[in-house]
Amino acid sequence: MAVQLDYLAKKGWKASSKNHLVTLIKMELSEVAVKEAKGSGKSLRKVFEEGCASVAAESSTGTWTKVFDGKGSGIPLAAKKKAVAFDLDYRNHMFKVAYPIDLFELDNISGLLAGIVGNIAGMKMVSGMRIFDVRFPKKMVKAFLGPRFGVRGVRRFLGKKKGCLLATVPKPKIGRTAKEQALLARDLFSAGDGSYEGIKDDENLTNLYFNKFDKRCRLVHNERKRAEKISARKKFYLCNVTHSNMDKMVDRANLIKKNGGRFMMVDVVTTGFSAVDSLRRKNLGLAIHAHRAMHGFVTRDNSEGVHGSGLLEGFSISMVVMAKLFRLLGVDSIHGGSPLAKMEDYGEAVYISKVLQEKHLKPDKKIPSLGQEWFHIKPVWMTASGGLHPGDFEKILKLLGEDIIIQCGGGVLGHPQGVKPGVIAAQQARSLFENGISVRKFVKEEDCSELARAVGEWGYGPRIVY
Numbered sequence: 001m002a003v004q005l006d007y008l009a010k011k012g013w014k015a016s017s018k019n020h021l022v023t024l025i026k027m028e029l030s031e032v033a034v035k036e037a038k039g040s041g042k043s044l045r046k047v048f049e050e051g052c053a054s055v056a057a058e059s060s061t062g063t064w065t066k067v068f069d070g071k072g073s074g075i076p077l078a079a080k081k082k083a084v085a086f087d088l089d090y091r092n093h094m095f096k097v098a099y100p101i102d103l104f105e106l107d108n109i110s111g112l113l114a115g116i117v118g119n120i121a122g123m124k125m126v127s128g129m130r131i132f133d134v135r136f137p138k139k140m141v142k143a144f145l146g147p148r149f150g151v152r153g154v155r156r157f158l159g160k161k162k163g164c165l166l167a168t169v170p171k172p173k174i175g176r177t178a179k180e181q182a183l184l185a186r187d188l189f190s191a192g193d194g195s196y197e198g199i200k201d202d203e204n205l206t207n208l209y210f211n212k213f214d215k216r217c218r219l220v221h222n223e224r225k226r227a228e229k230i231s232a233r234k235k236f237y238l239c240n241v242t243h244s245n246m247d248k249m250v251d252r253a254n255l256i257k258k259n260g261g262r263f264m265m266v267d268v269v270t271t272g273f274s275a276v277d278s279l280r281r282k283n284l285g286l287a288i289h290a291h292r293a294m295h296g297f298v299t300r301d302n303s304e305g306v307h308g309s310g311l312l313e314g315f316s317i318s319m320v321v322m323a324k325l326f327r328l329l330g331v332d333s334i335h336g337g338s339p340l341a342k343m344e345d346y347g348e349a350v351y352i353s354k355v356l357q358e359k360h361l362k363p364d365k366k367i368p369s370l371g372q373e374w375f376h377i378k379p380v381w382m383t384a385s386g387g388l389h390p391g392d393f394e395k396i397l398k399l400l401g402e403d404i405i406i407q408c409g410g411g412v413l414g415h416p417q418g419v420k421p422g423v424i425a426a427q428q429a430r431s432l433f434e435n436g437i438s439v440r441k442f443v444k445e446e447d448c449s450e451l452a453r454a455v456g457e458w459g460y461g462p463r464i465v466y
């Protein structure tokens with residue numbers, strides 16, 4: 001689409017951190033665009049520039065052709081408030097777009113995305129695109145509450161001054177009755193030294209005839225209360241309120257509160273930005289645990305270009321962007337991958353933990369990124385999950401730090417000696433790390449320990465979820 005190149009900033013132009021929202025994009029030109037260029041004698045450089053300008057136009061005030069620009073046309077303001085493409089990297093086909101924030105309703109994520117991401121993946125001249133990052137100016141960050149509890153608030157209500165949190169999601173992911181899930185909670189909370197903190201619903205466990213939400217909520221929280229009394233340690237249950245009807249989610253959240261719960265779990269991608277924003281702004285008094293089910297259809301791209309250089313074949317938005325959006329919207333913890341789990345060839349998990357927890361986030365040296373100032377927005381727990389087992393804890397804690405929830409399903413419930421030994425293996429792995437003792441040394445000396453049996457079964461490094 002030929003547009004006036006006034007959607008292209010002059011070389012060397014820089015966005016204002018105060019008045020612009022900035023996106024970082026990689027874009028591949030389609031065969032149609034390349035062919036057209038060859039046919040019209042245009043250089044590929046020129047076509048790339050046009051493509052960047054088209055993205056800026058299409059995602060702000062422009063369209064594919066000149067339109068009526070007389071009185072009442074809106075053109076003068078459109079020209080003033082237009083986005084511009086800048087910092088073009090002709091080799092890797094990367095570029096940035098700067099949007100004046102007057103283009104957006106400051107506290108409206110859905111509206112923002114309809115602008116900056118809305119139509120651009122549909123452009124004929126583009127054959128692949130990835131939104132690597134978005135950087136929000138202070139005025140927009142200030143429009144959001146961010147997490148109500150965050151890392152410190154959760155530590156406070158759990159009475160857990162330091163160290164990571166351990167949780168398990170029942171596997172099979174669906175199959176237990178509410179009563180059976182409650183009995184599993186009893187095993188998790190009582191095994192070993194009683195220090196295992198959490199149980200979580202799986203992302204697709206909602207309200208099923210054999211595992212009704214209200215019965216599961218009541219029975220598992222009863223086990224939590226029982227365990228807290230016996231162990232004098234606080235526990236948590238990430239109880240999944242997910243539903244496409246907000247009223248039902250609020251009813252479920254209130255039932256969690258009635259049972260003395262401290263967390264609700266929400267599948268934030270399938271319920272959407274509006275649901276998460278509304279749940280946070282209702283201030284229901286519960287920490288929000290965000291599961292990212294379905295994110296793979298947004299964040300995944302198997303082509304070489306996903307690392308910034310090389311050809312990009314798909315259309316995607318990075319987990320870095322998703323993590324930023326949900327931290328802004330106010331979740332207290334979110335699944336962010338793990339340095340060892342599925343999709344880790346992106347090498348993003350460590351940076352995602354920084355996106356979630358640093359106040360003055362710098363761009364990453366390897367991942368195309370923009371950094372972010374977070375102002376009042378609290379740090380968020382990073383949940384590391386996906387094929388993890390006690391043999392992984394040492395590396396994960398070294399790389400991600402201790403403000404994380406390590407979530408093991410099969411890695412605890414699949415222990416060769418059973419569930420409670422699986423919990424004990426996890427407790428041993430955490431305590432070895434906290435005492436600076438190498439797992440390999442321990443396993444060699446204590447070859448009959450539950451941890452040694454777990455390592456004997458799974459070694460070190462995650463089991464890739466097939």
Ligand code: CAP
Binds near residue numbers: 291384388465
């Ligand atoms: C992980 C997951 C899976 C895990 C846990 C979860 O999601 O959906 O159930 O793989 O099972 O609910 O934690 P993320 P296991 O990858 O988005 O964290 O430990 O058996 O892999």
Ligand code: MG
Binds near residue numbers: 169173202203
């Ligand atoms: Mg799951």
